[in-house]
Amino acid sequence: MQHAKKISKRTRVVTGTTLAAAIALGGFGAYSASAADSEPAAQAAAAKPAAAKAGNTFESKHLTxxxxxxxxxxxxxxxxxxxxxxxxxxxxxxxxxxxxxxxxxxxxxxxxxxxxxxxxxxxxxxxxxxxxxxxxxxxxxxxxxxxxxxxxxxxxxxxxxxxxxxxxxxxxxxxxxxxxxxxxxxxxx
Missing domain, CATH: 3.30.450.150 (Haem-degrading domain)
Incomplete structure (x- = not known):
């Protein structure tokens, strides 16, 4: 009987630890997902080229x-x-x-x-x-x-x-x- 209680206690510890890890990872996943959702907007803003001031560029002709x-x-x-x-x-x-x-x-x-x-x-x-x-x-x-x-x-x-x-x-x-x-x-x- 006592042997069953030890297993039961171990099982509870392992189960509890697994559950805590799953909750922590789930929270991290949710955080990552929300960060990923905001990344396209940040990337789009960063990818937009800066406009050069008037007078800072010139055009040139090239052969095809x-x-x-x-x-x-x-x-x-x-x-x-x-x-x-x-x-x-x-x-x-x-x-x-x-x-x-x-x-x-x-x-x-x-x-x-x-x-x-x-x-x-x-x-x-x-x-x-x-x-x-x-x-x-x-x-x-x-x-x-x-x-x-x-x-x-x-x-x-x-x-x-x-x-x-x-x-x-x-x-x-x-x-x-x-x-x-x-x-x-x-x-x-």
Whole structure:
């Protein structure tokens, strides 16, 4: 008989503890549920972007991927007419590559050189053949990362502001590279 009372007492303790834990967890769950209900409103408020004050922003023009691709293809077509194997790159105003095409048979160095020429042309809003002349008075210009002061880069402008650069590399001379880059600029007309 006493043995039954011990079990009964243990059972009551275990049952009581389990019940207390369930009540505590239930209360926590209810608290969590009410907190979760208020979270979407708080998240929505936090996710709403802050509006910039008037005068703190500006707009800029950018080439579309389609236009950049058309320009790059015009470059390859012009080079092919003269049996030249080149690569072409079109970068945006910030120097980010929009399109890069390696022509059939173009050398392994040409894609990287084309990107650097395009970047250089848009950075200074000038053909890279003109920029090479500046090295005579300022030779450390060539040390600027990402640039290449060789003929073959041409800027693209809209409303007298640079919006892109076209770089070409792989022809036997920079003059030819730049001639093909100008064919890309002309395509954008």
């Amino acid at each position: 991927v389609g236009a950049a691709t058309d320009a790059a293809e015009a470059v390859l077509k012009a080079a092919k007419k003269e049996n030249q194997k080149v690569s072409v790159a079109v970068v945006d105003r910030n120097g980010n590559t929009i399109v890069e095409l390696r022509g059939d048979g173009a050398g392994p160095q040409s894609p990287e050189s084309a990107v650097k020429k395009a970047y250089t042309a848009v950075s200074w809003n000038a053909p890279t053949s003109e920029l090479t002349k500046r090295l005579e008075s300022t030779p450390n210009l060539k040390d600027i990362p990402g640039t290449l002061f060789l003929a073959g880069g041409a800027p693209v402008a809209a409303d007298n502001a640079p919006i892109a650069g076209i770089g070409v590399a792989g022809a036997p001379s920079g003059d030819l590279d730049e001639k093909f880059a100008q064919a890309g600029v002309a395509e954008l007309g």
